[in-house]
Amino acid sequence: MFDKSPKSYTDLLGKTNRIVEGTAIKGDIISQADLRLDGKLIGNLQCSGKIVIGPAGAVQGDIVCKNADIEGKFEGKIQVAEMLNVKAKANIHGHVICAKLSVEPGAGFSASCEMRPQPKNLPVYEQRSEPQEKGE
Numbered sequence: 001m002f003d004k005s006p007k008s009y010t011d012l013l014g015k016t017n018r019i020v021e022g023t024a025i026k027g028d029i030i031s032q033a034d035l036r037l038d039g040k041l042i043g044n045l046q047c048s049g050k051i052v053i054g055p056a057g058a059v060q061g062d063i064v065c066k067n068a069d070i071e072g073k074f075e076g077k078i079q080v081a082e083m084l085n086v087k088a089k090a091n092i093h094g095h096v097i098c099a100k101l102s103v104e105p106g107a108g109f110s111a112s113c114e115m116r117p118q119p120k121n122l123p124v125y126e127q128r129s130e131p132q133e134k135g136e
Helices: 009-013
Strands: 016-019 024-026 029-031 034-037 040-042 045-047 050-053 058-060 063-065 067-070 073-086 091-103 108-115
Touching: 029 034, 034 045, 045 050, 050 063, 063 067
Parallel strands: 016 034, 024 040, 029 045, 034 050, 040 058, 045 063, 050 067, 058 073, 063 073, 067 073, 073 091, 091 108
Antiparallel strands: none
């Protein structure tokens, strides 16, 4: 009768961030709430909730999130703590790290894939390239 599990602040608000079709962003996005992207992002995206890349959406960069549904285009590295759903119209290139993976027939999936058990916490961005030290 009573749900005793604690609700997060974003669950109580029931809010989802939206980047609509026709919008292009260059830069990094960090969000506590869910995010739906129907525009274009060139940069990195870190989300504590679910990310949905709609059919018109495109991301070039790295993603770290809890769950993801991809129906648009993605190029880069994606780390999903729980479930990654790749829809039939999706096109993915790069590197995928997730606990569970679902790929619908017809999806473009040209990526290396690592299946890892669900981590206790969301991963923080792993280094994407070797750090460049000054003087070398």
